[in-house]
Amino acid sequence: MSYVEEHGEANLIGAGPAMLADVVAGRRFREIAEPTADGSWTIRDEVLFPAVSDCFPHRLLLANSDRMRTLSQPVPMPTWPDVHRLIVQLTTTGVDVDRSAGAVARLLAAMDREGLLEPVSDPAVDLDHADVTFLGHNTVVVRSATAAVIVDPWVRPACGHYPENYQPLQLRDLGRIDAVVLTHSHPDHFDTGTLLQLPCDTRIVVPKLERETFLSVRMYERLHELGFDDITELEWWDSVQVKDIEVTALPFHGEQPTDGSQLHPDIRNAGNTYFVRTPRCSAAFLADSGRDAGGDVRQVAARARRDLGSPDYLFVGYRGWLMYPVQLLTSSVGRYLPFVPQESWGVRQRLMTTADEAVDIAEIWKAPHLVPYADGGAPWYWQMGLGPRLDEAASENPAFDPFPERVIAAAATRTKTGYGVHRSTVNVLLMRPGDSIVSGGPQPRIERMQDFAWPYGEATAEVADAAYLG
Template sequence: MTDQRRYTTGGPAAGGPGPRAVPRPLGVPRVWPRSFADRLTAPLPGLAAMVRAARQGTLRPAPETLPGPGELPVVTEPLPPADAAGTSVTWAGHASWVIRTGGLTVLADPVWSRKILATPPRITPVGVAWERLPEIDAVVISHNHYDHLDLPTLRRLPPDTPLLVPAGLGPWCRRRGFTRVTDLDWWETAELPARPESAGTVRFGFVPAHHWSRRTLTDTCRSLWGGWVLTGPAGHRVYFAGDTGYGHWFSQIGSRWPGIDLALLPVGAYAPRWMQGSVHTDPEEAVRACADVGARRLAPMHWGAFLLSGEPPLEPLHRVRAAWAAAGRAREDLWDLPVGGSRVLP
């Protein structure tokens, strides 16, 4: 049965916020508003801003700042094993992660393509060969921009793979043959059984972000955007922010989802600041956001793969390391992974 309730700026009309919310049923089509533009934190830059950035030469990094061979860290490692009590993360590059928790293997914003629309080819390879992936139990998508929602990658998966997506993106997925699609509003949750099934569940909470959505010239903000909080049966909690600027949502996420062990936060695509500031955190803001959500550890992402903006490709890594040290945070809690690198939560 289609859920005919509509939802407004304040989030879901029923169900309650945070980890105590009643999980939504999986795979149920829903009716959403035609536009989510009322969820925008700031006005979007228009054509004039793009022309200004192009004239300034700040849409892409200067050629002399591009890294030479071997300067960007890339490793080839086996994935950590999946078990009911453990949680691990593997950075496949850009904003793509392999998250293993509660015995499940979850892909976050999987982009295994070498090139995406209107962007130069990636400057580092994907950190995990597709053939090395185990069976995928679920996919979470933060929003529909091409560097986060890659149809050629999704089509490598069986059509019955569970997809957890933002509100309004479900019809797009179903039209492309996916049969187990669940779209959520901010603060709503869904659950999947852990492996083995007797071990409990893995909870997926969809949370707000300071961003926007568009795939064509006519669908701006027709679907929602956000991040995901994954909670395994052993209590490990991982926050995947997707794409976001800095703002008030981080403290609210930390309040409604306390005890986050690890925050996967974007640190790139921030220059020029006058154009990117409202929708992309810079490294210093990512460190502040980590504190706001109450996360002990930070794993930087959204850098070192696609040339989306004007900063030098290696600058985000140097700046996030400096900001982390300046904040007095323990060095071992900054998980500045190489592409293909993994870490396991203790």
């Protein structure tokens, strides 16, 4: 960061290959990698496969809604299930709990001392009639008449910095959740603070992973440590049934160290994308997927269309994450850098799907409705540096966090010829956190929660093109 502040990011990109060569030649890099005869390197096994026993949950961080008071409390390994059950009670019913158990008693006493035992509010609204509810970023709930499945749950606390009538939804607002579906282990998808608010017997579906690696947490093992006891590892193209909802795991390509070849290609950001079908509708969730040396999400869409049919609603990330390898150092995935071969140091990488590619995928899959997601979407995200700012002071970084309206614009302008501009047949649904899809009738209806309305105005494709994309 100091180099960027002194010379600018453009200079950082130009100087990137030489800077990375200096890093690789340094003593610190030799502590994690062995040089090879061809001038490359091999990352040491103890780095590729960290000892699970050396890394386990040992501390719980709690904060009140405005983060003016915090508590960091040690939790001995065997007591996590008890602490887990306590958190569920405190965040759902708020009833009195047994204060006699050792770890629970100490935690409650500390919370009481720091003023962190707050009353539980009533649910915001009844959402049982909705087919799909979007909470923001990657978090979506799919419902049938008898079940509810939540994808990548990550809820944020209320805060006085947000508009009074537009605060983050909480898990208790969603009613009963029958199963959780997790795409991959990055912290904005695998958020243990949110998961600990769900009962220990909640069913959780995770990607199949035989062994924890430097790039992927084995969520199956970590969830058991926290007290969950109904966890299913699902391989690509396999399915599970949650009452009358069918969940099928699809391949996760992209969001790897490069969009092409990489060192140690067997060490991946392991993940699943998903096709979720209910008796009322179907939806697919592609999260941060894109393309890499092993495959392309567009190929996944083509096969899924043949094997599973077209989803009614296709949720696609649209960030692109267009970056040169040296920029990884200032990102949330800096650990990717040792996997980038030297010949790629001066080559821009596309780690996720762009807005135009999101429309491509919907067309390949023949999905009638496309929902851009997986990039924030509300002040509780952009105030922590995630996603574009969408209020009256709207701002974006198009290469990393573009406006969701860019997907509307991409669908509206697919090609330009002498006969004019041609748009896609795909309908882009712009959903704000708290919005629900209610199916039925010729077109789905986007329903806004009463007293929880998007406070920042709306943008049609034309307004987006003029005001946002100008």
